[in-house]
Amino acid sequence: MSDNLPKPEKQKDLSAAIAERIRQDILSGALVAGDRLPSESELSEAHGVSRATVREALKRLAAQSLIRTKRGATGGAFVNQQSFEDAYAQMASSATLLITLNNVDITTACEARFALERGCVRLAAKHRRDHHLDKMRAEIARQKDPELSDEAFCASDVAFHRALVDAAGNPVLSWQLAAAVEGIEPLMNMLTYRQRDRDAVISLHEAMVEALEARVGARLEILMDYLRDQTLRTALD
Amino acid sequence: MSDNLPKPEKQKDLSAAIAERIRQDILSGALVAGDRLPSESELSEAHGVSRATVREALKRLAAQSLIRTKRGATGGAFVNQQSFEDAYAQMASSATLLITLNNVDITTACEARFALERGCVRLAAKHRRDHHLDKMRAEIARQKDPELSDEAFCASDVAFHRALVDAAGNPVLSWQLAAAVEGIEPLMNMLTYRQRDRDAVISLHEAMVEALEARVGARLEILMDYLRDQTLRTALD
DNA sequence: GTGGGATTAATTGTCTGACATTTATGTAGG
DNA sequence: CCTACATAAATGTCAGACAATTAATCCCAC
Structure with a gap:
């Protein structure tokens, strides 16, 4: 530069x-x-x-x-009108390539993902609407199905967090975060969740929805930190 | 997906x-x-x-x-070995295109930038090394020159924040943030700083270096919020 | 034997001209 | 008025040629 x-x-x-x-x-x-x-x-x-x-x-x-x-x-x-969809697809592709081709370890990737997401939660608490809460609750319901494969659980997790980021009401933010999360998804897909791990994640998700509904950004930040630690524990078992 | x-x-x-x-x-x-x-x-x-x-x-x-x-x-x-430089260049290009071709307003862009950066400061407080502080202090010194053009001031500001993000010690994070910040730079370049604005920014930068040196992440978050508000005020004058 | 220059082979970069395919438009006929 | 056909303009594809570049090889003088 x-x-x-x-x-x-x-x-x-x-x-x-x-x-x-x-x-x-x-x-x-x-x-x-x-x-x-x-x-x-x-x-x-x-x-x-x-x-x-x-x-x-x-x-x-x-x-x-x-x-x-x-x-x-x-x-x-x-x-071309560079649509958000185009830019999103390109960034996600870029992120996937970078992470898979450089053997980025899951600790680094998770750390980055949660750090980025953490920055959005205060905005999300401020601007969230009811349909964001609905979407997140729907994903939580899906996650509670014990028959769900690890991959499907992970996909639902991504959808949950995507809704959280969208709640910030900032398209640039949604676009950046979504691309980052999707780029990391291949790594997350390699995680195997024990039922205990899933229960812990789901509890945190439920607490996050509550905090989001009550618009308490500070609480969301704390919950994000818990979730990061929980994910890292799952990764390092 | x-x-x-x-x-x-x-x-x-x-x-x-x-x-x-x-x-x-x-x-x-x-x-x-x-x-x-x-x-x-x-x-x-x-x-x-x-x-x-x-x-x-x-x-x-x-x-x-x-x-x-x-x-x-x-x-x-x-x-190709997909290097971080390649991925960074592509993401920055993507971000620039998206923002300029879609007439994203500076409020949205700033909000996104500071939200993302805010997520990194706790990690930065944890992992920062002395050379990060040196780099940031050097940029502050440059920013104090009243002869500096608005564009050069903005470039130095970008370098300062880049060092801050690098201090987090996470390449994925550095790469994402740097691309986002660079994508927003064209918009930031349109800002005109009064001397009073610059002084306020520089004071905040100095406080941030101190907080980073003392590894107090919470203080950094507060300072980031001040900086965001200051920047938005400058943008909306 | 060894060094150095010429030769050669493989590969990408570029040009030319042709034909195929797609698509909007105009036109004649009913 | 509407349909069917011809037309034109543009991209998509093909075949073959030549230029430029580069590493390896050969050959000859020393």
Whole structure:
């Protein structure tokens, strides 16, 4: 970050260079969501390269969901409205890759997850609505089924916490947290819960819903810490 | 995660489909970092498509920094070790796009940033080392220069908080937070600080370093809340 | 035998031109 | 008015060629 080279954009492939130019046009606002790029033929002429090279550049941008393409008479490449869903999917994918490919240990991952989530609970206590409580209670009910597989239990846990984060009413926060939690899910799926562990988690979930209903953020923070410790104990058995 | 469609991979372009197949091979562990993919000719034959189509698929993967390519006799496409730097760059880019292209207001962005950061300060208090304090003090010294432009002040502020997050000693956390903060930076750069605002921020920074040195996480949380309120006041003047 | 330069082979990067497919639009006929 | 067909524009795919890069190999002079 500190060594921000001013002009290091040589040595690159043409397709990468062209992709970068278009990318800058989008970032700078010269191209805005919905705009149609020139056709591949026009782009190839404008940049002095073949159509194949232009196509490779466009595929790079498409892979980052910066553009989408449509065939047919009114088709072409269009600048994408970077939806929260797109960004979420990308971040979650990024997080999953990073964690699985770098053998991040579950202690580190859990610590990060609970630390991030902890930061949201005061906002959640302030802005929560009844449907958030309903969702969380529904997940708790599901978690009480002793027949539930570890994986399903974990999925329900994720849904529970997602609702908690959504209660903060801040889309940027929901998006960041959801991506982080989903990235960690593969690791969490490797946990095996004894029934005693599950009971402890469920009790904490119930206490959290109560605290959320009463809008007591400080209590939620304490409960989050308990939950983190409980999860780490489960992981280290 | 719940609606994991089993076979929705029709209707797509060949290049996208092939990219997805290779991507799954990487995610599943069939291909690990450092492995060399078959040559473009071999891939085109194996998948029954032309080399141009294979190349478009590879460019998609390269755009996600899942692979890198090298020319020459021992060249080819190699599975990337997904470094924290790569993941960080991607997440930061994602965050920037999301925030700028969706006109997220600065209140929402600030709220999210400080909420996330707040979750880290207890860990930071626990794991901080002297060089973190040194870095933060150095940034404070820079911030005291009244000649500093608003943009430079903001950059120093980012560096200060980055050091704070790094002090938590958790790479996953550092990576998530740094990306979030950098994504918000374009918005923060639009703030104009009066000298009074700057003095207030600097005082809080100094108090934070003291609290961090004394390892008092609770005090750090309170200071973060003050800092958030101060920043929001600056934004809404 | 050894060092160094030329050769060679493998691979990605780029270009060209063609054809297939998709999709909106215009047009003629009922 | 509505349908069916032709048309045009754009992306998607293909085949083949050549350029550029790089490591390994060969060969020859010393």
